[in-house]
Amino acid sequence: MKPLLNIALLQEDLAWEDPEANHRLAERYFTADSPSTDLVVLPEMFSSGFTRDFSETAPYPSLSWMKTLAAAQSCAVYGSVAVTEDQAAFNRGFWVSPDGSFEQYDKRHLFTYGKEHLTFQPGNTLLRTGLGQWTFRPLICYDLRFPVWSRNVKPYYDVLIYIASWPAVRKEAWKALLKARAIENQCYVIGVNRVGTDGYGLDYSGDSCVIDFKGDLLLDAGDQKGRFDISLSWQDLHDFRRTFPFLEDADEWMFRN
Template sequence: MQDLTISLVQCELVWEAPADNRQHLGELIADTAGRSDLVVLPEMFTTGFSMNALGNAEEPGGATEQWLLAQARQWDCAVTGSIAVREDDAVYNRMLFATPEGVSHYDKRHLFRMAGEHKRYAAGQDRVVVPWRGWRINLQVCYDLRFPVFSRNRQDYDLMLFVANWPAARRLHWRALLPARAIENLACVVGVNRIGQDARGLDYSGDSMVIDAQGQVLSDLQNKNGTVSVVLSGADLMAYREQFPCHLDADDFQLR
Protein backbone atom coordinates (compact mmCIF):
# COMPACT_ATOMS: atom_id res chain seq x y z
CA MET A 1 0.00 0.00 0.00
CA GLN A 2 1.61 3.25 -1.14
CA ASP A 3 1.90 6.50 0.81
CA LEU A 4 -0.70 9.22 0.20
CA THR A 5 0.03 12.94 0.46
CA ILE A 6 -2.98 14.95 1.60
CA SER A 7 -3.33 18.74 1.55
CA LEU A 8 -5.84 20.47 3.83
CA VAL A 9 -7.23 23.86 2.76
CA GLN A 10 -8.55 25.94 5.65
CA CYS A 11 -9.78 29.47 5.02
CA GLU A 12 -12.61 31.94 5.38
CA LEU A 13 -15.51 31.67 2.93
CA VAL A 14 -17.36 34.52 1.24
CA TRP A 15 -21.09 34.21 1.92
CA GLU A 16 -23.01 32.93 -1.11
CA ALA A 17 -20.33 34.00 -3.59
CA PRO A 18 -19.27 30.91 -5.57
CA ALA A 19 -17.02 32.68 -8.09
CA ASP A 20 -15.11 34.55 -5.39
CA ASN A 21 -14.65 31.40 -3.34
CA ARG A 22 -13.50 29.36 -6.33
CA GLN A 23 -10.94 32.00 -7.22
CA HIS A 24 -9.53 32.15 -3.70
CA LEU A 25 -9.52 28.40 -3.25
CA GLY A 26 -7.87 27.97 -6.63
CA GLU A 27 -4.98 30.11 -5.41
CA LEU A 28 -4.65 28.00 -2.27
CA ILE A 29 -4.81 24.74 -4.24
CA ALA A 30 -2.01 26.06 -6.46
CA ASP A 31 0.13 26.35 -3.34
CA THR A 32 -0.02 22.55 -3.02
CA ALA A 33 0.97 21.94 -6.66
CA GLY A 34 3.28 19.03 -7.25
CA ARG A 35 3.22 17.69 -3.70
CA SER A 36 -0.30 16.39 -3.16
CA ASP A 37 -2.35 13.34 -4.10
CA LEU A 38 -5.53 14.67 -2.51
CA VAL A 39 -6.70 18.22 -1.68
CA VAL A 40 -9.54 18.59 0.84
CA LEU A 41 -11.76 21.70 0.97
CA PRO A 42 -14.43 22.57 3.58
CA GLU A 43 -18.15 21.82 3.49
CA MET A 44 -20.20 24.14 1.24
CA PHE A 45 -17.01 25.81 0.11
CA THR A 46 -18.72 27.98 -2.51
CA THR A 47 -21.33 29.57 -0.22
CA GLY A 48 -20.77 28.91 3.46
CA PHE A 49 -23.34 26.89 5.42
CA SER A 50 -26.37 28.64 3.95
CA MET A 51 -29.95 27.44 4.25
CA ASN A 52 -30.80 29.22 0.99
CA ALA A 53 -30.76 25.83 -0.68
CA LEU A 54 -32.69 26.61 -3.85
CA GLY A 55 -30.93 29.94 -4.38
CA ASN A 56 -27.45 28.42 -4.10
CA ALA A 57 -27.95 25.02 -5.69
CA GLU A 58 -26.11 24.12 -8.87
CA GLU A 59 -27.15 21.50 -11.37
CA PRO A 60 -25.19 18.24 -11.56
CA GLY A 61 -22.15 18.86 -13.73
CA GLY A 62 -22.42 22.61 -13.08
CA ALA A 63 -19.79 25.31 -12.79
CA THR A 64 -18.24 24.14 -9.53
CA GLU A 65 -18.11 20.49 -10.52
CA GLN A 66 -16.36 21.48 -13.75
CA TRP A 67 -13.98 23.71 -11.78
CA LEU A 68 -13.08 20.83 -9.45
CA LEU A 69 -12.46 18.56 -12.40
CA ALA A 70 -10.22 21.19 -14.01
CA GLN A 71 -8.24 21.56 -10.77
CA ALA A 72 -7.79 17.81 -10.50
CA ARG A 73 -6.54 17.58 -14.08
CA GLN A 74 -4.30 20.62 -13.81
CA TRP A 75 -2.52 19.40 -10.68
CA ASP A 76 -2.86 15.62 -11.23
CA CYS A 77 -4.58 14.97 -7.90
CA ALA A 78 -8.01 14.46 -6.36
CA VAL A 79 -9.91 17.47 -5.02
CA THR A 80 -12.94 17.20 -2.74
CA GLY A 81 -15.42 19.31 -0.77
CA SER A 82 -19.19 19.81 -0.64
CA ILE A 83 -21.64 22.18 -2.34
CA ALA A 84 -25.42 22.46 -2.78
CA VAL A 85 -26.64 20.48 -5.80
CA ARG A 86 -30.21 20.26 -7.12
CA GLU A 87 -31.30 16.95 -8.62
CA ASP A 88 -34.74 15.38 -9.10
CA ASP A 89 -36.57 18.28 -7.41
CA ALA A 90 -34.43 18.06 -4.27
CA VAL A 91 -31.30 19.85 -3.07
CA TYR A 92 -28.45 17.85 -1.55
CA ASN A 93 -25.42 18.88 0.46
CA ARG A 94 -23.21 16.95 -1.96
CA MET A 95 -19.57 16.08 -1.41
CA LEU A 96 -17.85 15.94 -4.79
CA PHE A 97 -14.68 13.88 -5.24
CA ALA A 98 -12.94 14.90 -8.46
CA THR A 99 -9.99 13.07 -10.02
CA PRO A 100 -8.48 13.58 -13.47
CA GLU A 101 -10.72 10.72 -14.65
CA GLY A 102 -14.05 12.07 -13.38
CA VAL A 103 -16.24 12.98 -10.39
CA SER A 104 -17.83 10.79 -7.72
CA HIS A 105 -20.17 12.09 -5.03
CA TYR A 106 -21.66 11.46 -1.60
CA ASP A 107 -24.86 13.15 -0.37
CA LYS A 108 -24.79 14.11 3.31
CA ARG A 109 -26.92 11.65 5.26
CA HIS A 110 -27.22 13.35 8.66
CA LEU A 111 -28.71 16.81 8.26
CA PHE A 112 -28.14 19.37 11.02
CA ARG A 113 -31.64 19.96 12.35
CA MET A 114 -30.52 22.66 14.81
CA ALA A 115 -29.96 24.92 11.78
CA GLY A 116 -33.00 23.62 9.87
CA GLU A 117 -30.87 21.82 7.30
CA HIS A 118 -33.30 18.89 7.31
CA LYS A 119 -36.06 21.24 6.09
CA ARG A 120 -34.08 22.69 3.19
CA TYR A 121 -32.01 19.75 1.97
CA ALA A 122 -32.73 16.11 1.20
CA ALA A 123 -30.79 13.44 3.07
CA GLY A 124 -28.56 11.08 1.17
CA GLN A 125 -28.98 7.35 1.73
CA ASP A 126 -25.86 5.72 0.38
CA ARG A 127 -22.54 5.22 2.09
CA VAL A 128 -19.77 6.05 -0.37
CA VAL A 129 -16.21 4.73 -0.45
CA VAL A 130 -14.03 5.78 -3.37
CA PRO A 131 -10.70 4.26 -4.46
CA TRP A 132 -7.77 6.61 -5.06
CA ARG A 133 -4.10 5.78 -5.53
CA GLY A 134 -4.29 2.54 -3.61
CA TRP A 135 -6.39 3.92 -0.73
CA ARG A 136 -10.09 3.32 -0.05
CA ILE A 137 -11.62 6.61 1.09
CA ASN A 138 -14.90 7.02 3.00
CA LEU A 139 -16.64 10.34 2.29
CA GLN A 140 -18.46 12.10 5.16
CA VAL A 141 -19.84 15.60 5.81
CA CYS A 142 -19.78 17.55 9.09
CA TYR A 143 -22.69 16.34 11.30
CA ASP A 144 -22.04 12.75 10.10
CA LEU A 145 -19.12 12.82 12.56
CA ARG A 146 -21.53 12.35 15.47
CA PHE A 147 -22.91 9.03 14.17
CA PRO A 148 -20.33 6.24 14.50
CA VAL A 149 -22.58 3.41 13.29
CA PHE A 150 -22.87 5.02 9.86
CA SER A 151 -19.11 5.52 9.61
CA ARG A 152 -18.22 2.09 11.05
CA ASN A 153 -15.40 0.44 9.17
CA ARG A 154 -16.53 -2.77 7.52
CA GLN A 155 -12.92 -3.39 6.55
CA ASP A 156 -13.69 -1.53 3.34
CA TYR A 157 -11.83 1.76 3.87
CA ASP A 158 -8.42 3.05 4.94
CA LEU A 159 -9.10 6.78 5.22
CA MET A 160 -12.17 8.73 6.28
CA LEU A 161 -12.68 12.36 5.25
CA PHE A 162 -14.92 14.84 7.07
CA VAL A 163 -15.53 18.22 5.41
CA ALA A 164 -17.26 20.71 7.68
CA ASN A 165 -18.57 24.10 8.71
CA TRP A 166 -18.30 23.26 12.41
CA PRO A 167 -18.87 26.25 14.74
CA ALA A 168 -16.26 27.25 17.31
CA ALA A 169 -18.84 26.86 20.09
CA ARG A 170 -18.57 23.08 19.69
CA ARG A 171 -14.88 22.78 18.80
CA LEU A 172 -14.28 20.51 21.81
CA HIS A 173 -16.63 17.94 20.24
CA TRP A 174 -14.88 18.17 16.85
CA ARG A 175 -11.45 17.75 18.39
CA ALA A 176 -12.59 14.76 20.49
CA LEU A 177 -14.64 12.91 17.87
CA LEU A 178 -12.13 12.96 15.02
CA PRO A 179 -9.50 10.94 16.94
CA ALA A 180 -12.24 8.65 18.27
CA ARG A 181 -13.37 7.78 14.74
CA ALA A 182 -9.76 6.95 13.81
CA ILE A 183 -9.12 4.77 16.86
CA GLU A 184 -12.34 2.77 16.69
CA ASN A 185 -12.11 2.16 12.94
CA LEU A 186 -8.37 1.42 12.60
CA ALA A 187 -8.27 4.05 9.86
CA CYS A 188 -6.68 7.41 9.18
CA VAL A 189 -9.02 10.39 9.54
CA VAL A 190 -8.89 13.87 8.03
CA GLY A 191 -11.22 16.68 9.10
CA VAL A 192 -11.28 20.01 7.24
CA ASN A 193 -13.21 22.95 8.66
CA ARG A 194 -13.45 26.63 7.79
CA ILE A 195 -12.38 29.67 9.82
CA GLY A 196 -13.80 33.19 10.23
CA GLN A 197 -17.38 34.34 10.73
CA ASP A 198 -20.36 33.73 8.48
CA ALA A 199 -23.25 36.07 7.63
CA ARG A 200 -25.29 34.74 10.55
CA GLY A 201 -22.58 35.74 13.02
CA LEU A 202 -21.33 32.21 13.72
CA ASP A 203 -17.62 31.87 14.43
CA TYR A 204 -15.53 28.99 13.11
CA SER A 205 -12.24 27.99 14.72
CA GLY A 206 -10.90 25.73 11.99
CA ASP A 207 -9.07 22.94 13.85
CA SER A 208 -8.53 21.01 10.61
CA MET A 209 -6.53 17.89 11.43
CA VAL A 210 -4.86 14.79 10.05
CA ILE A 211 -4.98 11.80 12.40
CA ASP A 212 -3.45 8.35 12.05
CA ALA A 213 -5.14 5.06 12.91
CA GLN A 214 -3.81 5.15 16.47
CA GLY A 215 -5.41 8.54 17.09
CA GLN A 216 -2.18 10.49 16.91
CA VAL A 217 -2.58 14.01 15.48
CA LEU A 218 -0.12 14.35 12.61
CA SER A 219 -1.12 17.92 11.76
CA ASP A 220 -3.36 20.53 13.36
CA LEU A 221 -4.04 23.83 11.60
CA GLN A 222 -5.84 25.25 14.65
CA ASN A 223 -7.08 28.70 13.54
CA LYS A 224 -4.51 29.31 10.80
CA ASN A 225 -5.43 30.44 7.32
CA GLY A 226 -3.87 28.45 4.48
CA THR A 227 -2.78 24.93 3.62
CA VAL A 228 -0.78 22.08 5.05
CA SER A 229 0.37 18.86 3.40
CA VAL A 230 0.88 15.58 5.26
CA VAL A 231 2.12 12.18 4.08
CA LEU A 232 0.07 9.21 5.28
CA SER A 233 2.13 6.02 5.43
CA GLY A 234 0.41 3.04 3.86
CA ALA A 235 3.00 0.69 5.36
CA ASP A 236 2.45 2.05 8.88
CA LEU A 237 -1.32 1.65 8.56
CA MET A 238 -1.04 -1.96 7.38
CA ALA A 239 1.51 -2.82 10.08
CA TYR A 240 -0.67 -1.39 12.85
CA ARG A 241 -3.71 -3.33 11.66
CA GLU A 242 -1.68 -6.53 11.70
CA GLN A 243 -0.25 -5.85 15.17
CA PHE A 244 -3.57 -4.79 16.73
CA PRO A 245 -6.41 -6.50 14.82
CA CYS A 246 -9.26 -5.55 17.17
CA HIS A 247 -11.63 -5.50 14.18
CA LEU A 248 -11.63 -9.31 14.38
CA ASP A 249 -13.61 -9.03 17.63
CA ALA A 250 -16.10 -6.45 16.42
CA ASP A 251 -19.83 -7.02 16.88
CA ASP A 252 -21.59 -8.31 13.78
CA PHE A 253 -24.24 -5.81 12.71
CA GLN A 254 -24.98 -3.45 9.84
CA LEU A 255 -26.95 -0.23 9.44
CA ARG A 256 -30.17 -0.70 7.50
Protein backbone atom coordinates in the same frame (compact mmCIF):
# COMPACT_ATOMS: atom_id res chain seq x y z
CA MET B 1 10.20 2.93 -0.24
CA LYS B 2 6.95 3.06 1.70
CA PRO B 3 3.98 4.17 -0.39
CA LEU B 4 2.85 7.61 0.73
CA LEU B 5 -0.33 9.58 0.19
CA ASN B 6 0.25 13.32 -0.17
CA ILE B 7 -2.74 15.39 0.96
CA ALA B 8 -3.47 19.13 0.82
CA LEU B 9 -6.12 20.50 3.20
CA LEU B 10 -7.61 23.94 2.53
CA GLN B 11 -8.87 25.91 5.53
CA GLU B 12 -10.28 29.32 4.62
CA ASP B 13 -12.80 32.06 5.44
CA LEU B 14 -15.36 31.38 2.71
CA ALA B 15 -17.13 34.09 0.74
CA TRP B 16 -20.86 33.93 1.45
CA GLU B 17 -22.92 32.51 -1.43
CA ASP B 18 -20.25 33.48 -3.99
CA PRO B 19 -18.82 30.43 -5.80
CA GLU B 20 -16.59 32.41 -8.17
CA ALA B 21 -14.94 34.22 -5.26
CA ASN B 22 -14.35 30.93 -3.45
CA HIS B 23 -12.91 29.31 -6.56
CA ARG B 24 -10.44 32.19 -6.88
CA LEU B 25 -9.64 31.92 -3.19
CA ALA B 26 -8.71 28.25 -3.52
CA GLU B 27 -6.76 28.75 -6.73
CA ARG B 28 -4.25 30.95 -4.88
CA TYR B 29 -2.90 27.78 -3.25
CA PHE B 30 -2.19 26.01 -6.53
CA THR B 31 0.59 27.72 -8.44
CA ALA B 32 3.59 26.48 -10.38
CA ASP B 33 5.59 26.55 -7.13
CA SER B 34 3.05 24.62 -5.05
CA PRO B 35 3.95 21.16 -3.79
CA SER B 36 2.49 18.28 -5.75
CA THR B 37 -0.33 16.40 -4.09
CA ASP B 38 -2.45 13.28 -4.56
CA LEU B 39 -5.60 14.58 -2.91
CA VAL B 40 -7.07 18.02 -2.19
CA VAL B 41 -9.71 18.23 0.55
CA LEU B 42 -12.00 21.29 0.70
CA PRO B 43 -14.45 22.30 3.47
CA GLU B 44 -18.16 21.54 3.47
CA MET B 45 -20.06 23.74 0.98
CA PHE B 46 -16.74 25.28 -0.01
CA SER B 47 -18.33 27.29 -2.83
CA SER B 48 -20.98 29.11 -0.78
CA GLY B 49 -20.54 28.64 2.95
CA PHE B 50 -23.08 26.66 4.97
CA THR B 51 -26.19 28.42 3.71
CA ARG B 52 -29.79 27.21 3.44
CA ASP B 53 -30.63 29.88 0.86
CA PHE B 54 -28.39 29.08 -2.11
CA SER B 55 -27.70 26.11 -4.34
CA GLU B 56 -26.21 25.38 -7.74
CA THR B 57 -28.10 23.80 -10.61
CA ALA B 58 -26.81 21.51 -13.37
CA PRO B 59 -24.20 21.49 -14.77
CA TYR B 60 -22.98 22.71 -11.33
CA PRO B 61 -20.26 25.33 -11.87
CA SER B 62 -18.37 24.24 -8.76
CA LEU B 63 -18.18 20.65 -9.97
CA SER B 64 -16.79 21.92 -13.29
CA TRP B 65 -14.23 23.94 -11.33
CA MET B 66 -13.25 20.87 -9.30
CA LYS B 67 -12.70 18.93 -12.52
CA THR B 68 -10.44 21.68 -13.82
CA LEU B 69 -8.44 21.72 -10.58
CA ALA B 70 -8.12 17.93 -10.51
CA ALA B 71 -6.86 17.85 -14.10
CA ALA B 72 -4.43 20.73 -13.62
CA GLN B 73 -2.94 19.26 -10.44
CA SER B 74 -3.19 15.59 -11.52
CA CYS B 75 -4.88 14.76 -8.25
CA ALA B 76 -8.23 13.82 -6.72
CA VAL B 77 -10.39 16.55 -5.15
CA TYR B 78 -13.09 16.16 -2.49
CA GLY B 79 -15.51 18.84 -1.30
CA SER B 80 -19.24 19.41 -0.97
CA VAL B 81 -21.57 21.73 -2.87
CA ALA B 82 -25.20 22.73 -2.29
CA VAL B 83 -27.00 21.47 -5.39
CA THR B 84 -30.56 21.24 -6.67
CA GLU B 85 -31.52 18.20 -8.71
CA ASP B 86 -35.06 17.41 -9.89
CA GLN B 87 -36.47 20.10 -7.57
CA ALA B 88 -34.75 18.57 -4.52
CA ALA B 89 -31.70 20.10 -2.83
CA PHE B 90 -28.74 18.14 -1.46
CA ASN B 91 -25.55 18.86 0.44
CA ARG B 92 -23.53 16.81 -2.02
CA GLY B 93 -19.97 15.66 -1.68
CA PHE B 94 -18.12 15.28 -4.98
CA TRP B 95 -15.06 13.06 -5.30
CA VAL B 96 -13.41 14.11 -8.55
CA SER B 97 -10.60 12.20 -10.28
CA PRO B 98 -7.90 13.73 -12.49
CA ASP B 99 -9.57 12.34 -15.63
CA GLY B 100 -12.77 14.28 -14.87
CA SER B 101 -14.82 11.33 -13.68
CA PHE B 102 -16.54 11.77 -10.34
CA GLU B 103 -18.48 10.02 -7.61
CA GLN B 104 -20.90 11.61 -5.19
CA TYR B 105 -22.14 11.29 -1.64
CA ASP B 106 -25.24 13.09 -0.34
CA LYS B 107 -24.95 14.03 3.32
CA ARG B 108 -26.86 11.50 5.38
CA HIS B 109 -27.27 13.30 8.70
CA LEU B 110 -28.81 16.74 8.26
CA PHE B 111 -28.24 19.25 11.05
CA THR B 112 -31.79 19.76 12.28
CA TYR B 113 -30.63 22.09 15.08
CA GLY B 114 -29.48 24.45 12.31
CA LYS B 115 -32.61 23.80 10.18
CA GLU B 116 -30.60 22.11 7.42
CA HIS B 117 -33.40 19.56 7.00
CA LEU B 118 -35.80 22.31 5.93
CA THR B 119 -33.78 22.86 2.74
CA PHE B 120 -31.94 19.64 1.93
CA GLN B 121 -32.85 16.01 1.46
CA PRO B 122 -30.77 13.32 3.20
CA GLY B 123 -28.77 10.75 1.33
CA ASN B 124 -28.89 7.06 2.21
CA THR B 125 -25.89 5.58 0.40
CA LEU B 126 -22.31 5.40 1.60
CA LEU B 127 -19.43 6.05 -0.77
CA ARG B 128 -16.29 3.93 -0.79
CA THR B 129 -13.71 5.12 -3.27
CA GLY B 130 -10.06 4.58 -4.06
CA LEU B 131 -6.85 6.24 -5.12
CA GLY B 132 -4.05 3.86 -6.02
CA GLN B 133 -3.86 1.28 -3.25
CA TRP B 134 -5.68 3.58 -0.79
CA THR B 135 -9.38 3.35 0.03
CA PHE B 136 -11.53 6.16 1.45
CA ARG B 137 -14.83 6.81 3.19
CA PRO B 138 -15.77 10.47 2.49
CA LEU B 139 -18.44 11.92 4.82
CA ILE B 140 -19.77 15.36 5.75
CA CYS B 141 -19.85 17.33 9.02
CA TYR B 142 -22.78 16.21 11.23
CA ASP B 143 -22.17 12.61 10.13
CA LEU B 144 -19.31 12.75 12.63
CA ARG B 145 -21.72 12.40 15.57
CA PHE B 146 -23.08 9.07 14.33
CA PRO B 147 -20.40 6.37 14.52
CA VAL B 148 -22.50 3.55 13.05
CA TRP B 149 -22.52 5.38 9.70
CA SER B 150 -18.71 5.40 9.58
CA ARG B 151 -18.09 1.97 11.11
CA ASN B 152 -15.18 0.25 9.35
CA VAL B 153 -16.37 -3.15 8.11
CA LYS B 154 -14.84 -5.50 5.58
CA PRO B 155 -13.42 -4.64 3.12
CA TYR B 156 -11.83 -2.06 5.41
CA TYR B 157 -11.16 1.48 4.25
CA ASP B 158 -7.90 3.27 5.05
CA VAL B 159 -8.92 6.93 5.37
CA LEU B 160 -12.07 8.48 6.81
CA ILE B 161 -12.76 12.06 5.73
CA TYR B 162 -15.06 14.63 7.34
CA ILE B 163 -15.49 17.98 5.61
CA ALA B 164 -17.30 20.48 7.78
CA SER B 165 -18.75 23.82 8.73
CA TRP B 166 -18.37 23.12 12.46
CA PRO B 167 -18.97 26.19 14.69
CA ALA B 168 -16.31 27.28 17.17
CA VAL B 169 -18.69 26.92 20.11
CA ARG B 170 -18.54 23.12 19.68
CA LYS B 171 -14.86 22.82 18.76
CA GLU B 172 -14.05 20.45 21.63
CA ALA B 173 -16.67 17.98 20.38
CA TRP B 174 -15.13 18.20 16.89
CA LYS B 175 -11.68 17.34 18.23
CA ALA B 176 -12.86 14.54 20.52
CA LEU B 177 -15.10 12.85 17.98
CA LEU B 178 -12.48 12.90 15.21
CA LYS B 179 -10.02 11.20 17.53
CA ALA B 180 -12.60 8.62 18.56
CA ARG B 181 -13.45 7.79 14.95
CA ALA B 182 -9.73 7.22 14.21
CA ILE B 183 -9.21 4.88 17.15
CA GLU B 184 -12.39 2.83 16.79
CA ASN B 185 -11.96 2.39 13.02
CA GLN B 186 -8.17 1.90 13.05
CA CYS B 187 -7.76 4.37 10.20
CA TYR B 188 -6.44 7.79 9.35
CA VAL B 189 -9.03 10.52 9.88
CA ILE B 190 -8.97 13.82 7.99
CA GLY B 191 -11.16 16.64 9.27
CA VAL B 192 -11.36 19.85 7.21
CA ASN B 193 -13.28 22.81 8.62
CA ARG B 194 -13.51 26.51 7.76
CA VAL B 195 -12.57 29.67 9.67
CA GLY B 196 -14.17 33.12 9.91
CA THR B 197 -17.80 34.19 10.31
CA ASP B 198 -20.62 33.15 7.99
CA GLY B 199 -23.67 35.02 6.73
CA TYR B 200 -25.72 33.88 9.72
CA GLY B 201 -23.16 35.28 12.16
CA LEU B 202 -21.72 31.90 13.21
CA ASP B 203 -18.01 31.82 14.06
CA TYR B 204 -15.69 29.02 12.97
CA SER B 205 -12.32 28.23 14.55
CA GLY B 206 -10.99 25.86 11.89
CA ASP B 207 -9.15 23.10 13.76
CA SER B 208 -8.70 21.11 10.56
CA CYS B 209 -6.53 18.14 11.41
CA VAL B 210 -5.22 14.71 10.55
CA ILE B 211 -5.24 11.91 13.13
CA ASP B 212 -3.64 8.51 12.73
CA PHE B 213 -4.94 5.01 13.49
CA LYS B 214 -3.59 5.18 17.07
CA GLY B 215 -5.33 8.46 17.80
CA ASP B 216 -2.17 10.55 17.49
CA LEU B 217 -2.52 14.06 16.08
CA LEU B 218 -0.35 14.39 12.97
CA LEU B 219 -1.48 17.82 11.77
CA ASP B 220 -3.39 20.65 13.44
CA ALA B 221 -4.19 23.78 11.41
CA GLY B 222 -5.50 25.67 14.44
CA ASP B 223 -7.34 28.83 13.44
CA GLN B 224 -5.02 29.77 10.57
CA LYS B 225 -6.06 30.25 6.96
CA GLY B 226 -4.10 28.34 4.39
CA ARG B 227 -3.09 25.15 2.68
CA PHE B 228 -1.78 22.41 4.93
CA ASP B 229 0.13 19.47 3.47
CA ILE B 230 0.89 16.08 4.97
CA SER B 231 1.99 12.63 3.80
CA LEU B 232 0.45 9.41 5.14
CA SER B 233 1.98 5.93 5.15
CA TRP B 234 -0.13 3.00 3.94
CA GLN B 235 2.46 0.56 5.24
CA ASP B 236 2.41 1.98 8.77
CA LEU B 237 -1.38 1.68 8.88
CA HIS B 238 -1.47 -1.92 7.72
CA ASP B 239 1.46 -2.97 9.91
CA PHE B 240 -0.46 -1.61 12.91
CA ARG B 241 -3.63 -3.46 11.94
CA ARG B 242 -1.71 -6.73 11.60
CA THR B 243 -0.11 -6.24 15.02
CA PHE B 244 -3.37 -5.15 16.67
CA PRO B 245 -6.26 -6.77 14.72
CA PHE B 246 -8.98 -5.12 16.79
CA LEU B 247 -11.35 -4.69 13.86
CA GLU B 248 -11.64 -8.47 13.59
CA ASP B 249 -13.39 -8.55 16.98
CA ALA B 250 -16.11 -6.05 16.03
CA ASP B 251 -19.80 -6.93 16.31
CA GLU B 252 -21.66 -7.90 13.18
CA TRP B 253 -24.61 -5.68 12.39
CA MET B 254 -26.89 -4.65 9.59
CA PHE B 255 -27.72 -1.00 8.94
CA ARG B 256 -31.36 -0.24 8.11
CA ASN B 257 -32.60 3.11 6.83
